[in-house]
Amino acid sequence: MGATSKTDSSRRRFLQGVLAVGVGVAVERSLDDALAASPTPEAMPEIKLGQLAVSRLILGSNQFFGFAHGNPQAKPDEMKRWYTPERIMADLDQAADHGITAVWTPCYEHWVDLWNRYQDKGGKLKIWIAQPDRLPMEREIKTAVENGSRAIAIQGVRIDDMVSAGKWDVVRGWLELIKSHGLPAGMATHRATTHLEAEERGLPADFYHQTLYRPDDYVRKGLEESLAVIEKLTKPVVAYKVLGAGRILPKDTLPYVFQRLKRKDGICLGAFPKMHNEIAENSALTRSLTATTAP
Numbered sequence: 001m002g003a004t005s006k007t008d009s010s011r012r013r014f015l016q017g018v019l020a021v022g023v024g025v026a027v028e029r030s031l032d033d034a035l036a037a038s039p040t041p042e043a044m045p046e047i048k049l050g051q052l053a054v055s056r057l058i059l060g061s062n063q064f065f066g067f068a069h070g071n072p073q074a075k076p077d078e079m080k081r082w083y084t085p086e087r088i089m090a091d092l093d094q095a096a097d098h099g100i101t102a103v104w105t106p107c108y109e110h111w112v113d114l115w116n117r118y119q120d121k122g123g124k125l126k127i128w129i130a131q132p133d134r135l136p137m138e139r140e141i142k143t144a145v146e147n148g149s150r151a152i153a154i155q156g157v158r159i160d161d162m163v164s165a166g167k168w169d170v171v172r173g174w175l176e177l178i179k180s181h182g183l184p185a186g187m188a189t190h191r192a193t194t195h196l197e198a199e200e201r202g203l204p205a206d207f208y209h210q211t212l213y214r215p216d217d218y219v220r221k222g223l224e225e226s227l228a229v230i231e232k233l234t235k236p237v238v239a240y241k242v243l244g245a246g247r248i249l250p251k252d253t254l255p256y257v258f259q260r261l262k263r264k265d266g267i268c269l270g271a272f273p274k275m276h277n278e279i280a281e282n283s284a285l286t287r288s289l290t291a292t293t294a295p
Helices: 008-021 029-037 074-081 085-097 111-121 139-146 155-165 170-181 194-200 218-232 250-260 276-292
Strands: 046-049 052-055 057-059 102-105 127-130 149-152 185-189 205-209 237-240 265-269
Touching: 029 111, 052 057, 052 127, 057 085, 057 218, 057 276, 085 111, 111 250, 127 185, 127 218, 139 149, 139 170, 139 237, 149 205, 170 185, 185 194, 194 205, 205 218, 218 237, 218 250, 250 265, 250 276
Parallel strands: 057 102, 057 265, 102 127, 127 149, 149 185, 185 205, 205 237, 237 265
Antiparallel strands: 046 052
């Protein structure tokens, strides 16, 4: 989630910054078109998580649950008050209107209930990537499978705890359980080296979820270490904490991040559109920067 701008003119300056990024990218849409609330005509570029095709930009969900992580835009209670079920559903629809095809969330009971109601109502966004974060993990995976998730990635704290304890066999078992249900299996981490070691050990992950700015300090050193590792990984990576939990403007970091990512990789960004249309802005910026991505 980017820092908040309170006027249309500041939003216009934001997108003018996008157009001015010196990475050789031509954005054919006009500034007014990019700011409009109507759906954009271009399809969002896609990546593959196993056999599942998803948009290169995935909608994050920390804002839905008040997980602010010190975000300067809003405190946890403000996020929780803002995000009624109706507003969450509206954001899911708006994300779909702007080419985003997936949302990444935990398996909490109130989310599962909302997701099922949203689908029953004919919601536009159809792909839920589940991020189980509670134990027993087998129960969480079962919940995700039974409620229509299309891919499952074990949450980073759980993976980090198992790796710290040397319990790679537990991680392997979780991934194998996900795959036994015919779903793409992923794993997340807040550390730079976990996924490299997972590949060396032959863990059956189909994709990785890698933090960029680490949540202990949100400094650039963590960003550089994470990007250096992502460049070495052979499987698709979805980067998260790309904006340092709202501490950094999208226009100030996404051009650099997309230059470092490969075309197989994507990003997961939350959005808190109380003051302005971050979903539209993030989508326009992601689409405009696609051509700069490494092979």
